Amino acid sequence: MIGLLRGMRLFVNNSAMVVVGSGPAGVSAAEAFRRHDSDTPVSILTADPALPYARPPLSKEFLRGETDDIALHPAEWYAERRIDLVHTRVERIDPGGHVVIADGQRFAYSSLILACGSAPVPLPVPGGERAYQLRALADAQRLRDGSSDADSAVVIGAGFIGCEAAASLARRGVSVTLVAPNAVPQDNRLGAEAGERLRRLVVSSGARYVGGVAVEAVDEGSVRLDNGVTINCDLVLAATGVRPQSGLAEDAGLNTADSRVVVDANMRTSVPDVFAIGDVASAINTTAGRRINVEHWQDAVDHGEIAGAVAAGQDAKWDGVPGFWTTIGDATVKYHAWGDGYDSTRLIDHQDGFTAWYERGGTAVGVLTCNADDNYERGETLIKNKRRLST
Numbered sequence: 001m002i003g004l005l006r007g008m009r010l011f012v013n014n015s016a017m018v019v020v021g022s023g024p025a026g027v028s029a030a031e032a033f034r035r036h037d038s039d040t041p042v043s044i045l046t047a048d049p050a051l052p053y054a055r056p057p058l059s060k061e062f063l064r065g066e067t068d069d070i071a072l073h074p075a076e077w078y079a080e081r082r083i084d085l086v087h088t089r090v091e092r093i094d095p096g097g098h099v100v101i102a103d104g105q106r107f108a109y110s111s112l113i114l115a116c117g118s119a120p121v122p123l124p125v126p127g128g129e130r131a132y133q134l135r136a137l138a139d140a141q142r143l144r145d146g147s148s149d150a151d152s153a154v155v156i157g158a159g160f161i162g163c164e165a166a167a168s169l170a171r172r173g174v175s176v177t178l179v180a181p182n183a184v185p186q187d188n189r190l191g192a193e194a195g196e197r198l199r200r201l202v203v204s205s206g207a208r209y210v211g212g213v214a215v216e217a218v219d220e221g222s223v224r225l226d227n228g229v230t231i232n233c234d235l236v237l238a239a240t241g242v243r244p245q246s247g248l249a250e251d252a253g254l255n256t257a258d259s260r261v262v263v264d265a266n267m268r269t270s271v272p273d274v275f276a277i278g279d280v281a282s283a284i285n286t287t288a289g290r291r292i293n294v295e296h297w298q299d300a301v302d303h304g305e306i307a308g309a310v311a312a313g314q315d316a317k318w319d320g321v322p323g324f325w326t327t328i329g330d331a332t333v334k335y336h337a338w339g340d341g342y343d344s345t346r347l348i349d350h351q352d353g354f355t356a357w358y359e360r361g362g363t364a365v366g367v368l369t370c371n372a373d374d375n376y377e378r379g380e381t382l383i384k385n386k387r388r389l390s391t
């Protein structure tokens with residue numbers, strides 16, 4: 001039934017699956033739902049104007065200009081599965097009425113999956129708006145275009161995206177300085193020794209690493225640091241962290257914690273027929289036995305498969321050990337971990353790489369490897385089975 005209500009177009013279907021967000025979580029949820037339910041209409045509502053694409057290459061191959069081929073699927077893939085891609089920003093959810101409102105249109109749902117992901121945190125210093133950000137394809141395109149005639153760049157923030165982008169820009173021949181408050185990248189998260197190995201990867205890719213500094217201002221053509229140093233540059237990238245996009249859920253009264261939507265191991269929120277997945281969700285992992293927050297590509301896909309299956313009446317729960325791969329210059333670093341802390345760590349250097357092991361309470365909780373795939377795989381098993389490290 002389609003009708004008009006107070007000037008709004010009303011799309012009512014007694015049975016409809018609506019997904020908000022076209023990242024890996026949203027697309028895999030739609031795909032999984034369709035696999036289990038061939039009849040119910042499925043729509044993905046997305047604020048991104050592009051055909052759904054892979055984000056990991058945006059700071060790597062795409063930024064280096066090596067590929068433009070990052071679409072997750074061709075347009076026909078969605079048509080063949082009768083998954084409607086609707087490019088619109090959802091403004092509000094009305095869980096009582098089982099409706100989402102986007103750009104004056106109302107989309108009724110029988111099941112709603114929120115896969116709104118994260119957005120970059122704006123750089124909170126004078127002139128911060130001068131810095132590029134890197135989340136969406138449009139951001140990456142702007143950064144790539146801007147870097148094509150840049151001789152020098154400052155990358156702010158030494159998380160994985162900052163390290164990857166600094167290495168990629170350096171590979172393009174740009175003179176790059178990566179600045180961060182940490183003495184070495186991510187020492188607070190991964191430990192000083194692992195951080196030092198990441199610093200070496202950044203430096204061996206051709207970028208300079210300046211740790212222990214904060215940015216005070218971004219001026220026209222330069223970045224001012226709090227140690228009195230000013231770095232002249234043609235381009236500034238702020239890779240200073242992301243914030244989950246949980247505003248829609250909060251406004252609709254769903255339970256949230258730390259800006260994430262609280263869900264169970266089936267990805268169900270506190271409200272009937274509403275699921276949340278990917279970066280925006282804080283989900284119970286049954287193997288960990290607790291809530292785990294992740295911002296990784298594969299885990300977003302896994303969440304989507306679970307939510308899509310459960311919404312279609314199947315039984316599925318999140319029990320995998322989270323993990324991701326990252327590429328800094330030529331080196332690929334692989335990580336499996338619950339990611340919520342450790343009390344001891346041991347780093348072992350190999351001939352052309354390293355393994356960092358993490359334990360808590362006497363059992364394995366994480367492994368970070370570079371050119372040590374056996375340890376990466378063994379680490380997953382040890383973490384999953386809550387075993388001690390015996391290396």
Ligand SMILES: Cc1cc2nc3c(=O)[nH]c(=O)nc-3n(C[C@H](O)[C@H](O)[C@H](O)COP(=O)(O)OP(=O)(O)OC[C@H]3O[C@@H](n4cnc5c(N)ncnc54)[C@H](O)[C@@H]3O)c2cc1C
Pocket residue numbers: 020021022023024025026045046047048055056057058059088089090091115116117118134135136161245248277278279280294295296297298300323324325326327
């Ligand atoms: C440059 C870059 C490199 C990365 N590299 C890696 C990597 O190497 N390995 C790895 O594991 N992870 C990597 N990540 C992280 C990974 O991409 C994310 O964890 C993953 O994309 C999260 O998926 P998601 O579906 O939850 O959210 P997202 O991919 O963020 O998608 C969210 C979607 O929701 C839409 N949306 C938000 N609000 C609304 C609204 N109100 N209405 C409609 N649509 C809305 C957005 O437009 C977007 O389409 C990288 C991320 C970036 C940015």
